[in-house]
Each structure stands twice: as structure tokens, then as C-alpha cells.
Amino acid sequence: xxxxxxxxxxxxxxxxxxxxxxxxxxxxxxxxxxxxxxxxxxxxxxxxxxxxxxxxxxxxxxxxxxxxxxxxxxxxxxxxxxxxxxxxxxxxxxxxxxxxxxxxxxxxxxxxxxxxxxxxxxxxxxxxxxxxxxxxxxxxxxxxxxxxxxxxxxxxxxxxxxxxxxxxxxxxxxxxxxxxxxxxxxxxxxxxxxxxxxxxxxxxxxxxxxxxxxxxxxxxxxxxxxxxxxxxxxxxxxxxxxxxxxxxxxxxxxxxxxxxxxxxxxxxxxxxxxxxxxxxxxxxxxxxxxxxxxxxxxxxxxxxxxxxxxxxxxxxxxxxxxxxxxxxxxxxxxxxxxxxxxxxxxxxxxxxxxxxxxxxxxxxxxxxxxxxxxxxxx
Numbered sequence: 001x002x003x004x005x006x007x008x009x010x011x012x013x014x015x016x017x018x019x020x021x022x023x024x025x026x027x028x029x030x031x032x033x034x035x036x037x038x039x040x041x042x043x044x045x046x047x048x049x050x051x052x053x054x055x056x057x058x059x060x061x062x063x064x065x066x067x068x069x070x071x072x073x074x075x076x077x078x079x080x081x082x083x084x085x086x087x088x089x090x091x092x093x094x095x096x097x098x099x100x101x102x103x104x105x106x107x108x109x110x111x112x113x114x115x116x117x118x119x120x121x122x123x124x125x126x127x128x129x130x131x132x133x134x135x136x137x138x139x140x141x142x143x144x145x146x147x148x149x150x151x152x153x154x155x156x157x158x159x160x161x162x163x164x165x166x167x168x169x170x171x172x173x174x175x176x177x178x179x180x181x182x183x184x185x186x187x188x189x190x191x192x193x194x195x196x197x198x199x200x201x202x203x204x205x206x207x208x209x210x211x212x213x214x215x216x217x218x219x220x221x222x223x224x225x226x227x228x229x230x231x232x233x234x235x236x237x238x239x240x241x242x243x244x245x246x247x248x249x250x251x252x253x254x255x256x257x258x259x260x261x262x263x264x265x266x267x268x269x270x271x272x273x274x275x276x277x278x279x280x281x282x283x284x285x286x287x288x289x290x291x292x293x294x295x296x297x298x299x300x301x302x303x304x305x306x307x308x309x310x311x312x313x314x315x316x317x318x319x320x321x322x323x324x325x326x327x328x329x330x331x332x333x334x335x336x337x338x339x340x341x342x343x344x345x346x347x348x349x350x351x352x353x354x355x356x357x358x359x360x361x362x363x364x365x366x367x368x369x370x371x372x373x374x375x376x377x378x
Contacts, residue, residue, distance in 0.1 A: 008108075008110060008343050009343045009344050009346075011080065011082075011087060011088065011108050011110075012107055012108065012340050012343055012344055013344070014082055014083075014087070016082070016105065016106040016107060016329070016330075017051075017052070017053060017056070017082075017104055017105065017106060018080060018081070018082050018087075018103075018104070018105055018106070018107060018108045018109070019047055019052050019056045019057075019059075019060055019079075019080070019081040019082070019102075019103070019104055020079075020080055020101055020102075020103040020104075020105065020108055020109040020112070021043060021047075021060060021077070021078070021079040021080075021081075021101065021102055021103075022076065022077070022078050022079075022096070022098070022100060022101040022112035022113070022116075023039070023043065023076065023077050023079075023096075023100050023101075023102075024074070024076060024077075024095075024096055024100065025067065025075050025076055025077035025091060026073040026074045026075055027067070027073055036064070036065075036067060039064070040061055040064040040065070043060065043064065043102050044057050044060055044061050044064075046102040047060060047102055047104060050102070050103070050104040051104055052104045053084070055083070055084030056081045056082070056083075056084060056104075058084070059081045059084050059085060059086055060079065060081050063079055063081070063086050063089055064079075071091055071093065071143055072093075074093075074094060074095040075091050075092065075093055075094070075143075076091070076092040076093075076094065076095070076096050076097075076116060077089075077090070077091050077092065078090050078092060078112060078113045078116070080108045082108070087108070088108070090113075090142075091143060092113075092116050092117060092141060092142070092143075093141060093142070093143050094116065094141060096116075097112075097115050097116045097299075098111075098112060098115055098116075098300070105330060105332070106309065106329045106330035106332075107309055107329065107330065107332065107336070107340055109332075109333075109336050110336070110339050110340075110343075111333070111335045111336050111339060114339060114349065114351065115299055115300075115351065116141060117140070117141040117142065118141075118299070118350075118351040119140050119141070119254055120139070121139065121140040121199055121200075121250070121253075121254060122137065122138070122139045122140075122196040122197060122198045122199065123138055123139075123140075123198050123199060123200035123201070123202065123250055123253070124136065124137055124138075124189060124192050124193050124196065124198045124200070124201045124202065125138065125202045125204070125246060126185065126189050126201065126202070126203050126204070126205075126213065127204050127205045127232045128182065128185055128203065128204070128205035128206060128209040128210045128212075128213045129205055129206050129209050130152075130177075130178045130181060130206055130208065130209045131151075131152050131181065132149065132150045132151045132152040132181060132184075132185070133149075133150045133152075133181075133185040133205065133209070133213070134147060134148070134149055134150070135147065135148040135150065135185070135188055135189055135192055136148075137192050137196055137198070139196075140250065140254075148188060148192065150181075150184055150185045150188050152177070152180070152181025152184055152185070178208065178209065178212060179212055179216075181209070182209060182212030182213045182215075182216055183212075183216050185209075185213050186213045186214075186216035186217050186218075186221075187216075189201065189213070189217060189221060190217060190218045190220070190221050193218075193220065193221045193224065194218075194220065194221075198224060199224060199253060199257070200224050200226065200249065200250060200253045201217075201221055201224045201225045201226070202226055202227075202228055202246055202249055203225060203226070203227050203228070204227070204228040204229075204230045204231075204232045204242065205230075205231060205232055206231055207229075207231070210227065214227070226249055228242065228245050228246070228249070230242050230245070258350065258352060258356075261294065261296060261350060261365065262296075262352075262356065264276075264365060265278075265296065265363055265365060268365075271369075272371070273369035273370055273371040274366075274369060274370055275365060275366045275368070275369045275370075276363060276364060276365050276366060277363065277364050277366065277370065278357075278360040278362070278363040278364075279360045279362065279363075280302060280305065280318075280334065280360075280361075280362055281318060282364075283295065283338070283362050283363065283364045284307065284316055284317070284318050284338075284341075286364050286366060287314070287315070287316055287338070287341040287342065287345060287347070287364075288314035288315070288316060288317070288322070288341075289314070290313075290314075290345040290346075290367075291364075291366050291367055291368065292342065292345065292347040292364040292365070292366060292367070293347060293348065293364075293365050293366060293367045294347065294348040294349070294350060294364065294365040295338065295342045295347050295348065295349045295350070295362075295364050296350050296352060296357060296362065296363045296364060296365070297335070297338065297349070297350075297351060297352070297357070297361070297362045297363075298351070298352050298353065298354050298355070298356060298357050298361045298362070299351050299352065299353060299354065300354065301335070301354075301357075301361040301362060302333075302334035302335055302338075302361065302362065303333055303334070303335060305333070305334035306331050306332065306333065306334065307331070307332060307333075307334045307337035307338070308320070308322075308323065308328055308330075308331055308332075308337070309328070309329050309330045309331070309332050309336075309337050309340060310323055310326040310327065310328060310329065311326055311327040311328075311329050312326050312327070313326070314326070314341075315340065315341045315344045315345065316337050316338070316340070316341035338362075347364075
């Protein structure tokens with residue numbers, strides 16, 4: 001799924017040096033305080049050896065005094081320090097996806113973060129009942145889940161009428177309460193989906209309640225809606241089975257989006273003016289033109305290659321002949337330079353498993369076709 005790390009462009013434009021730390025932050029068995037101290041000492045020593053500024057080392061040491069309290073193991077941590085301040089600090093659920101990083105460089109190295117959390121994928125799980133509901137906002141590979149309780153009216157919901165002419169009136173009133181409660185849930189779901197740019201909405205719960213909620217969702221929410229036939233708000237509900245089904249729906253949604261991008265790329269092959277390129281050199285050239293809309297790259301690809309990071313447009317170069325007279329700020333691993341250029345030109349990034357983009361390992365979907373000149377700005 002798309003990794004929208006455009007918001008990191010402000011970090012990229014701050015002058016270096018930068019300390020980048022990607023580490024295992026899981027709780028150690030035994031004396032955790034001693035283990036944390038030893039880990040912090042090893043990291044700060046590595047940074048000092050790499051030439052880190054004294055104030056940056058002190059900022060790292062202070063940040064590492066806090067641990068991942070409340071988060072289950074395994075958990076990783078990604079930390080950026082610049083000019084004596086912590087610029088980014090986040091705990092990431094799951095095991096390390098690459099070796100630990102204790103870097104000092106001219107720009108922040110976001111490769112570990114993007115590989116650990118390749119999808120900026122938000123999804124909403126709504127569990128509806130006739131008396132209200134619960135709405136959960138999740139983001140893949142993040143620990144900042146949010147939950148919202150919607151408490152509807154319970155008037156008449158548990159009363160049993162004696163029959164007669166009053167029963168029809170009672171049933172009509174009860175149906176209206178259910179519908180009003182569902183409308184309140186639907187309105188809150190719409191708000192969460194809209195605010196989070198969720199790519200998937202999963203609806204579960206009482207069958208009558210969820211049907212009423214689905215009927216009253218906005219068009220945008222219905223476009224990403226899938227229903228799980230599970231009444232999760234009853235005692236004895238199999239929460240583990242429900243969680244597994246949610247995970248399967250999320251994985252299928254992400255895989256489907258990746259497949260659509262691959263099909264779009266393949267459909268461009270052989271055209272006179274394709275809206276895609278493949279290969280490292282062609283992608284770098286397209287990034288220099290700010291022509292890349294979506295960068296497609298295999299995980300762990302091009303680690304052995306080096307590219308140049310520039311202080312201004314075109315931001316990236318393969319050799320000093322391509323710098324256009326712009327100041328060179330450093331030589332980076334290709335993935336780091338590519339992520340930086342993508343962020344600074346507002347391009348999306350999608351990571352694929354090894355072999356998905358063979359033989360090139362990297363490609364790009366373009367904002368305008370090859371051949372024509374760049375569209376003019378109105």
C-alpha cells in the first residue's frame with residue numbers, strides 16, 4: 001500500500017548532521033534496567049565513534065532512558081536526533097526487519113522506518129449493536145490505535161409489551177430507536193473514515209444493527225466497506241477468530257492495491273509514450289524531473305548502490321555530471337537517496353517483496369507520459 005511519507009520532507013530539508021537509530025526495544029529478561037543501560041551505552045558509543053555531535057549523543061542518551069512501557073514484545077524503535085533535539089521517536093510493533101542502525105549522516109535515514117512500516121494503511125473496524133457500537137481506528141504496524149464508544153438510546157429495547165393495539169406502536173418506536181442509534185454510529189464511522197483516509201472499513205456486530213448502519217453510511221465509507229458476519233458484541237464471541245479474519249481482510253486489501261499498481265505498470269509497457277519507467281537510472285532521471293507519481297521498489301533492493309543527495313532540486317543524482325551545479329550534501333545508499341527524493345517531490349512509495357519487480361527491482365508510475373514536456377503550472 002502507498003507509504004505517504006511526504007510529511008517527512010520537512011525533516012529532509014533540515015541541515016545535518018543527523019543521528020538515526022533503529023533498534024530492538026523489546027523487554028529483556030532479567031534485570032531490564034541493567035539491560036537498557038547497557039543497550040544505551042553501546043548505541044551512544046557507536047554514535048560517538050561515527051563522529052556524532054556531543055549534544056546529539058546526549059539527546060540520544062536521554063531519549064533512550066524511556067522504554068516501550070505497555071507494548072508487548074517484540075517491539076522496535078526508530079529515533080532521529082538533529083541539532084541536539086529529538087526530531088522523531090516512535091516504537092514500532094514487531095521484530096526488526098533489518099539489522100540495527102546507528103548512523104550519523106547528512107540526512108535522516110528513513111529506510112528502516114519505511115521497511116518496518118511500508119504501508120501508511122489506516123483501517124476502521126466498527127462493531128454495531130442495537131444499543132450503540134464501538135469504532136476502532138487502526139494503522140498497520142503502529143501502536144496508536146484509537147477506540148470510540150457510541151452509546152445509543154436503550155429506551156424500550158428490553159421491555160416486552162403485553163400485546164394488543166399498543167404492541168404495534170411499541171415495535172414502531174423500537175425500530176425508530178434502532179435506526180436512530182445506527183445513524184449515530186454511521187455518522188461517527190463516516191467521520192473517522194474521512195479523517196483517517198482509511199482504505200478499509202470492516203463492519204460487524206448484530207445483523208439488524210449492522211444492516212441499519214450500512215444503509216446510512218456515506219458513499220465514501222460504503223466504497224471501502226466489507227462486512228464480517230460475526231456478532232462480536234455478545235458474550236462468548238470468538239474474538240481471536242474475529243481478529244484473524246480482520247487481519248486477513250487487511251492483508252487482502254493491501255495485496256489487491258499492490259496488484260493493481262503492478263497491472264498498471266505492466267499495461268504501460270510497449271506504449272509509444274508510456275506513463276512508467278523501469279530501472280534505477282530511468283527512475284533517478286524521472287525523480288530529477290519531479291515526474292514520479294508512485295515509486296515502486298523491492299524491499300532490500302539496491303542496498304549496495306550509492307547515489308548523491310543534493311541540497312536543492314533536482315535533489316538526487318547518479319554522478320557529479322547530473323548535479324546541475326547544486327551543492328552536494330552527501331553520498332547515500334540508493335534506498336535512502338530514493339526515499340528522500342520521493343518525499344521532496346511529493347511522490348508515493350510502495351515496497352514490494354523480492355522478485356515482484358524482476359528484473360529491474362525498481363520502477364515508477366509517472367505523472368505525465370515520457371516524451372511530452374512537463375505540464376505547465378496554471
